[in-house]
Amino acid sequence: MTKSKLWTKDFISVSLSNFFLFLTFYILLVTLPIYALKEFHSSASQAGLMTTIFLLSAIISRPLSGQWLERVGNKKVMLTALIIFAGASIFYFFPKSITGFLVIRLLHGVGFGMATTAAGTIVADLIPTARRGEGMGYFVMSTNLAMVLGPFVGLLAIQQWGAKWLFTVTLVVAIGALLTGFSIKLPKKEQQSQPAAQPAFSARNLFEPSAVSISIVGGFLAIVYSALLSFVSVYATEIHLANVASLFFVVYAIFLLLARPFTGKWLDQYGANVIFYPCIILFAIGMFVLSKANGSFTFLLSAALIGIGWGTLFPTFQTVAIQDAEPKRRGLATATFLSIYDTGIALGSFLVGLVAAKMSYSSLYFLCTFYVLIGAALYYFFHHSKKRETSPKLKSQEQ
Structure with missing residues (x-):
């Protein structure tokens, strides 16, 4: 009996896209509070809001994106989310106040919440059922590697090269998530939109x-x-x-x-x-x-x-x-x-x-x-x- 294939091009692509998503997250997680304290002389609580706002917008967007995945299709939601995520990364160069940064973090969190939800759903469909535990383990490993590498890259960038280089690196990584997301090809049945047969925004649909x-x-x-x-x-x-x-x-x-x-x-x-x-x-x-x-x-x-x-x-x-x-x-x-x-x-x-x-x-x-x-x-x-x-x-x- 032949073993179901796990390491396909699409499995690798969605894992790489997930890696770049979380690499961006961890790069900014450790550096934005430092930037806020130094550049805007904000309080520690204001600096902490950089992470809180991001996570809250991601948490709120996930149930909605889970519903959209059923109605619109996995890849469409994934690509829309990655465009929002990469687009938000561009705006880090411009704000002159902590409020402006918090607005960007809100938008960035929405893209992150949608994209990570879509990536987790897509990879579950790509992994052979009999190897789902093994496959999900390797997929989540992309998050773990980003957790190790992200703080190192972020601190190196802001300490050695400054904020502009930090945001440049962040943008390049976010574009990497977008490009690898575009390369994913799902089976035809996964690309078709599903009919909106159920009432919108019911608890069971969230x-x-x-x-x-x-x-x-x-x-x-x-x-x-x-x-x-x-x-x-x-x-x-x-x-x-x-x-x-x-x-x-x-x-x-x-x-x-x-x-x-x-x-x-x-x-x-x-x-x-x-x-x-x-x-x-x-x-x-x-x-x-x-x-x-x-x-x-x-x-x-x-x-x-x-x-x-x-x-x-x-x-x-x-x-x-x-x-x-x-x-x-x-x-x-x-x-x-x-x-x-x-x-x-x-x-x-x-x-x-x-x-x-x-x-x-x-x-x-x-x-x-x-x-x-x-x-x-x-x-x-x-x-x-x-x-x-x-x-x-x-x-x-x-x-």
Whole structure:
């Protein structure tokens, strides 16, 4: 029996487009607050709005774009979103006030939310059903690589070359997302618009009910991940490990990459439950080791454990969200998952900041250990206990 082909030109193209989208996001995530503080002498809260406004507009646009995917077609929505995204990148050169930048961030977030929703839906249709866990794992890896490379490129650009070069690099990367998006060719049935048979803007047309429970688990655990994104470098400085802080997400990505060929295949063969519980334990152990880190080895060991644990859990959740939905509602399932996940990230950045003001980062990450374990109970009650899991291979035979 021949193995279904995964690494097609179109799979590579949509993964590259997704990589460029998230590379743009992470380049600006770490640099725009610096730019706002230096150029406009804004307050820290105003600088933080650069990210908040972007994420809020992405979250709001996703349910709508999930509906448009059903009605207009995947590629049309994808290309429209990429044009908005690249177009917004041009405007960063012009604003003379923080308000102008916030308007651009609003527009940029809309393009980002639409494009990432469309990309997740398109890739789910391109991946052979029997290899969906493996394929989604590799697709999400493009996001992980952007997370590692983006801050490095962004900080290098703004510190060594200045803001104009930063925005030039951002624009070039956004155009890369557009060009690779244009190169995607979908099967003819995916290019046809679907009839607008259902009433617009009903709740069921904005969210996919079957994806909500697993998305809530993902959003719940994303709060811990936001604590890493926001404060792990500050924590490294606090424990006198600033010299290795930049290596945290590099090690995270390396071990994620090493685990990905195995975990994706196991997800396809044995289902999500077999993957979830070992990975949630590794995630919790990683947070515990991080909270007790007293040297470079333990600090980077925690990154390796979290890379295998959380780095595997995220694509697993997204795969389950898509797999549980009807094929024609995969767009809404993708939108539902990413909206709830991003809500967890945005909420986590705010809540973790409040908690961090009351205790040390070591204590914060120690508490995160138990929070992650609560996530295991949440998964059991929201997903495991409600259905007898069918392996993806059996599902592919039934379809």
